[in-house]
Amino acid sequence: MNSPGTGPLSGLRVVEFEAIGPGPFAGMMLADMGADVLLLDRPGDSDLGIGRERRFDALLRGRRSLVVDLKTPAGVAAALSVCDKADALIEGFRPGVMERLGLGPDVVLARNPRLVYGRMTGWGQSGPLAERAGHDIDYIAVAGVLHAIGRAGEAPLPPLNLVGDFGGGGMLLAFGIACGVIEARTSGRGQVVDTAMIDGAALLATMFSGFMASGSWGDARGTNILDSGAPWYDTYETRDGRHVAVGAIEAKFYAELLARLGLDASLAASQHDRRTWPALRATLAARFHEKTRDEWAAVFADADACVAPVLTFAESRAHPQVVARAGAIELGGFAQPAPAPRFARTPGAATRPPPERGSGGAEALAEWGFNAAEIARVIPPRSR
Secondary structure: OOOOOOOOOOOOEEEEEOOOOHHHHHHHHHHHOOOEEEEEEOOOOOOOOOOOOHHHOHHHOOEEEEEOOOOOHHHHHHHHHHHOOOOEEEEOOOOOHHHHHOOOHHHHHHHOOOOEEEEEEOOOOOOOOOOOOOOHHHHHHHOOOHHHOOOOOOOOOOOOOHHHHHHHHHHHHHHHHHHHHHHHHHHOOOEEEEEEHHHHHHHHOHHHHHHHHHOOOOOOOOOOOOOOOOOOEEEEEOOOOOEEEEEOOOHHHHHHHHHHHOOOHHHHHHOOOHHHHHHHHHHHHHHHOOOOHHHHHHHOOOOOOOEEEOOOHHHHHOOHHHHHOOOEEEEOOEEEEOOOOOOOOOOOOOOOOOOOOOOEHHHHHHHOOOOHHHHHHHOOHHHO
16 A cells, blocks of 8 residues: 555545456556555456456556446445545446446536546547447557558557557546646546547557658558668567567667677668668678577677667566666566656555455545445445
């Protein structure tokens, strides 16, 4: 449990309705920064189809849990009473579901006008696809992002579910809630934050709009400077079957790359001559295949050539840079990334593992100002 005042969001109360993916990621980010996030869980042991024990759901760290059956009037009343005392809300249902439950913005904001009502969907609250199902891969496909990722002549390659679910979804929602809370403290009025992964994925790709407008980026994937088209911005297999990542974009870094590889310095003059790229790629591939990944890491350890070993998740946690920044923590019996970003005066922390359903709910209600009778209405004695 974070100590009072340790995180920049300490004192912020957030109600989070159980979901998967981007909503929990937003809740994790807020909890990591000191917010008191109370998770309203469904009854039962469902894991929403993830196929994983609850204790391994790292996105749920930092929460306490209250089991609420939203299919019953008593459950809806309990959820409303909790929302009355919250500063922000996170929900990830399809458009219209919260309204049908009696928990839509009109109802909740009428009771708590200062509440920031955060909504997380793939397609948004409006538009012809608003009520359609989808996943990260679908949202980034329509956003134009998926088309751009992959090698020349090959199919688009899904970048895990990082762009839609987490970068363009959960992180954007956390930012939106933080913005809404700041505004509400000035105006005294909350509002709805409509967060859509299709919007967020497109927003992450803003830089490429300028590239395309200037004529420096083409639609053919794997032919541009940042999509594996340029031989000096790509990955190469090493002698041991592992890989190194090369990102020598600037001329001075490219010159250092050539020097550390023992290649002819005259190659620097033709760095951006696309006609030379196939031959240069073959030269780099052959050279990198002469040593192991870790041998090349040693060669480039003190060089500004923008070369790094491609590490697994587990290897990354032991890298000296990650260790020096305490970038990994042990929580709930397994390693995971530490809260970020870093704050000098009010650091965040993640010290509470994912809660079992109902764990800590009564304690949270008491801290939120519920008296014993009110807690009994929200959590009937037979449910404790």
